[in-house]
Amino acid sequence: xxxxxxxxxxxxxxxxxSFSALWMVFNLxxxxxxxxxxxxxxxxxxxxxxxVDNGNNNYLATSARADSPPYGIDYPTHRPTGRFSNxxxxxxxxxxQMGTEPTRAYLDPSLSGNNLLVGANFASAGVGILNDTxxxxxxxxxxxxxxEYFQQYQTRVSRLIGSAGTRxxxxxxxxxxxxxxxxxxxxxxxxxxxxxxxxxSLPDYVRYILSEYRKVLRRLxxxxxxxxxxxxTGPMGCVPGELARRSRTGECDVELQRAGALYNPQLIQMVxxxxxxxxxxxxxxxxxxxxxxxxxxxxxxxxxxxxxxxCCGQGPYNGIGLCTPLSNLCPNRDLYGFWDAFHPSEKxxxxxxxxxxxxxxxxxxxxxxxxxxxxxxxx
Numbered sequence: 001x002x003x004x005x006x007x008x009x010x011x012x013x014x015x016x017x018s019f020s021a022l023w024m025v026f027n028l029x030x031x032x033x034x035x036x037x038x039x040x041x042x043x044x045x046x047x048x049x050x051x052v053d054n055g056n057n058n059y060l061a062t063s064a065r066a067d068s069p070p071y072g073i074d075y076p077t078h079r080p081t082g083r084f085s086n087x088x089x090x091x092x093x094x095x096x097q098m099g100t101e102p103t104r105a106y107l108d109p110s111l112s113g114n115n116l117l118v119g120a121n122f123a124s125a126g127v128g129i130l131n132d133t134x135x136x137x138x139x140x141x142x143x144x145x146x147x148e149y150f151q152q153y154q155t156r157v158s159r160l161i162g163s164a165g166t167r168x169x170x171x172x173x174x175x176x177x178x179x180x181x182x183x184x185x186x187x188x189x190x191x192x193x194x195x196x197x198x199x200x201s202l203p204d205y206v207r208y209i210l211s212e213y214r215k216v217l218r219r220l221x222x223x224x225x226x227x228x229x230x231x232x233t234g235p236m237g238c239v240p241g242e243l244a245r246r247s248r249t250g251e252c253d254v255e256l257q258r259a260g261a262l263y264n265p266q267l268i269q270m271v272x273x274x275x276x277x278x279x280x281x282x283x284x285x286x287x288x289x290x291x292x293x294x295x296x297x298x299x300x301x302x303x304x305x306x307x308x309x310x311c312c313g314q315g316p317y318n319g320i321g322l323c324t325p326l327s328n329l330c331p332n333r334d335l336y337g338f339w340d341a342f343h344p345s346e347k348x349x350x351x352x353x354x355x356x357x358x359x360x361x362x363x364x365x366x367x368x369x370x371x372x373x374x375x376x377x378x379x
Contacts, residue, residue, distance in 0.1 A: 041100050042376075043119040043169050045225070046091045047146050048178035050125030051234070051343065054091060055082025055105040056141055057125045064126035064137040069325050070312055074333055074346055084125060086311065086333045087346035091121060091176060093353035098174070098373070106149050116157050119173060122146040128182035129213045132196075136186070143179065147219055154224070170224035172376070174369075177220070180267070181233045183209050184259050185242065185342075206262045210270050217274060221282060227372055229356065230271055231286045232264040234344075238296050240310040241341030244319030250308055252296075260289050268365050275366070284372060285365045291355040295337050295348060302351060307337030311345060 046052050050064065058067045058081075065082065066072075072080035074087035082105065083089045092102045103121040104111040111120060124141035126134035131142055141149070158166040188196045188205055200208060220228055236242060237256030246253040264287060271285040299307040311330040312323035321327075323340040330336055339345040344352065357369045367375075 041118070042098060042373075043117065043173035044091070044095055044098070044100065044103050045119050045150065045170075045173055045175045046103055046121040046123050047143065047150075047176070047220075048123040048231075049127050049182050050084045050123075051181070051231075052089060052091050052121070052176060052178045053082065053084065053105075053123040053125045054089070054103060054121040056107045056121065056123060058082040058105070059107040060124070060139045060141070062126065062137050062139045064124075064134070064140055066125070066323075070327070070329055071323065073329075084340065084343040085346055085349065086339045088349065089346075090178075090349050090353055090356075091123075093349055094174070094176065094356065094369070097353065097357055097369075106153065113160070116153070116160065117169065120150075120153050122149050122153075123178070126182060126186065127179070128187060129179050129209045129216065130183055130187060130196075133183045133187040136190075143216055147216070147223065150220075150223055167224060171226045173225070173227070174372075175220065175225045175228040176231070177217070177228060178231045179213065179216070180209070180263060181236055184233065184256065184263075185236055188259070189256060202259060203262060206259070206266060210263070210266055213267070214270055214274065217271075217283060221274075221278065226280075226282055227284070227376065228282055229284045229286060229369065230267070231288045232267050233260045234288050235292045235296055236260050238292075238307075239342050240308065240313065240317040240319035240338050242319070243308060244316040244341070250317075264289050271365070281366050284367065284369070286356055286359075287363050287365075288352060291352045291359070291363055292344070292348070294355075295351055299337055302337075303334065303347070304337045305335045309336070310338045310340050311336040312340050 057065045066084045067080050067082050069080055072078065072083065075081055095102045101118055103119045104115060106120045106122045122141065126137035126140040127142050128134055129143065134140055154166050154170060157169065188194055196205060217228065217230065235252065236259065237253035242253050242256055243250060268285045271283040274283050275281050295302040295304060296307040308317055310318035311333050312318065312327050314320050314327050318328055319341045333339065333345050334347045336345050337348045355363045359368050
């Protein structure tokens with residue numbers, strides 16, 4: 001029926017265009033529309049460290065990188081992407097849940113044209129809240145530079161959709177920021193008697209980095225962010241890398257756990273204070289330590305055989321050194337809570353991402369991401 005009617009229409013128009021040519025044009029239009037971001041899709045921006053880096057460090061002269069096998073072994077391409085994961089990381093899973101394509105690393109040359117409208121990932125493995133965090137990794141994108149790139153991004157997008165369109169895109173976007181863990185494991189506790197540990201007692205250090213973090217979040221707000229998911233530190237004393245360094249019995253390191261126990265509740269207080277000051281629930285705090293504790297202390301309930309031993313690594317708990325082609329590698333990543341010495345497996349990331357969307361006030365303050373998306377849809 002379609003063939004007959006189409007032929008009649010073409011004939012009546014006196015057009016020499018064949019149906020096969022028309023069909024090719026029709027398919028081309030469909031393909032181009034599929035490539036363009038959906039007009040109603042929400043942009044997504046990511047800031048932070050290796051837990052959320054989608055490959056920026058691939059383009060930097062740094063030792064903090066994940067661009068060689070077996071990283072990415074379970075990614076759709078089965079190739080390393082710069083994500084510190086066997087597969088997808090938390091930003092990927094948030095995008096998946098929102099029904100949008102993953103954000104690209106800001107330094108990725110393919111992030112141009114309409115791809116910019118999806119958002120951008122500015123995160124860089126090794127960074128912290130403080131500029132001196134991660135200095136051993138040399139060339140990384142510190143958080144101040146990530147914010148400068150965000151400004152640069154907005155200038156680039158304004159050339160595509162104008163300044164008013166860019167402002168609206170940024171205001172309506174979801175933003176994820178993950179910082180803090182490196183300020184402990186790669187700064188305060190990096191070596192005995194570090195410069196920061198000599199300068200501050202632990203409670204004073206926590207207050208100091210949170211005061212600096214507050215400035216970062218305030219700057220994000222000034223740059224147009226209106227929905228910002230702020231994650232706490234993970235279970236720093238329980239990751240395989242710290243078990244290998246600090247634990248003789250397999251129990252979580254007490255001192256690093258004390259640091260997280262001090263930091264995370266005060267982070268929530270700081271976020272609540274910022275929201276009160278602004279007069280709106282701009283910042284959403286995620287208790288990622290509690291989310292991780294669920295599968296760390298009861299791994300079998302989540303289908304893991306262990307949450308102490310990394311899938312990829314060497315030494316005690318597979319927690320020494322980097323994950324490389326020469327490392328021990330587990331055959332089934334879904335049975336391990338941790339992929340490498342410091343980073344969750346994709347399956348563990350999925351558990352965390354699910355809590356971000358549906359978790360109650362034990363995990364999310366003042367609301368979860370499903371509630372955020374539902375409220376914003378009604379506006």
